[in-house]
Amino acid sequence: MIFERTFDNLSEEDINLLNSYFDGYDYKSSGHTFIANYMWRNTHKISWQIIGDYLCIGALGELDPEEDKRYFMSFPLTRTGSYDVESLRETLLEAKKLFHAKGQDLYLSLIPKSLVPYLEECFPGKVFVEHDRDEDDYIYLKEDLINLSGRKLHQKKNHLNFFLKNYEFAYEEAKPEDAGEIMAYIESKNEYKLGETPEEWKEILEMETEAIRELLKFLGKGLLSGVIRIDGRIEAVTLGEFAKTNSKETVLVHVEKADDRIRGLYQAINNEFCRRLPEETIYVNREEDMGLQNLRQTKLSYKPVMMGEKYFAIIRQEL
Secondary structure (H helix, E strand, O other): OOOOEEOOOOOHHHHHHHHHHHOOOOOOOOOOOHHHHHHOOOOOOOEEEEEOOEEEEEEEEOOOOOOOOEEEEEOOEOOOOOOOHHHHHHHHHHHHHHHHHOOOOEEEEEEEHHHHHHHHHHOOOOOEEEEOHHHOEEEEEHHHHHHOOOHHHHHHHHHHHHHHHHOOOEEEOOOHHHHHHHHHHHHHHHHHHHOOOOHHHHHHHHHHHHHHHHHHHHOOOOOEEEEEEEOOEEEEEEEEEEEEOOEEEEEEEEEEEEOOOOOOHHHHHHHHHHHOOOOOOOEEEOOOOOOOHHHHHHHHHOOOOEEEOEEEEEEOOOO
């Protein structure tokens, strides 16, 4: 671990403290919630620490598949809705000492575009910053995903209509007692996908299976969910949450799984889930594509209204 605390054995007070930082700024990012960090806490060795005025979150990952894993840090999170350049610089310098003690530079990942100027102001001309396209979030209007109107979404509408016409199904919100059945479905689905996944992405699929197992602990505890049953069997699952605990404006979809051999099923689970979201919900963030071209094409085909751009930065030891 790079920081003092993990996401295990947290008190209600700890969770409220963390949420005050996650809710403190409009990050437009799928990774800035308590649940998003909890579900990946084991696979990425996630830890956290309050340094100065900000929350710092660290994780273990890869900069390059050919290199060893190293620690990364999210951009420090504020609970006030704003950033002070001097105090932010002090926090980053303290974090850099911890990374230096591990023998590496301070790597910052998943930096929302709106925060890049603060980083450059902290260290003018002395920080490497690069757009990380593979981590950009796809953000859609809820109404577009419900209505599938217009020529651009005509094919999606056709797939959905085919499913509605040809299949008897039941859509329902998942309950805590469904967790075991959902997990069995996820494991079966991912085992099937392993056979057609490039070798370098198989580890990601295996880590995803573990993360979903952790995510299902939140059924009945704030997790948004939906399943489609055909002949009584689960054939599609979606799991998500609100991007902030104090707002329903944006929903994050962490998981969407369906049998792609059933025409229109993916469109159906997406549509049924979005139709049941609160009236206050405007946006649906369907997360990144991880550089997988098939996934990128699919997410682009739903015509996002905006992209949640993410950046990567390195603050060198010698700074």
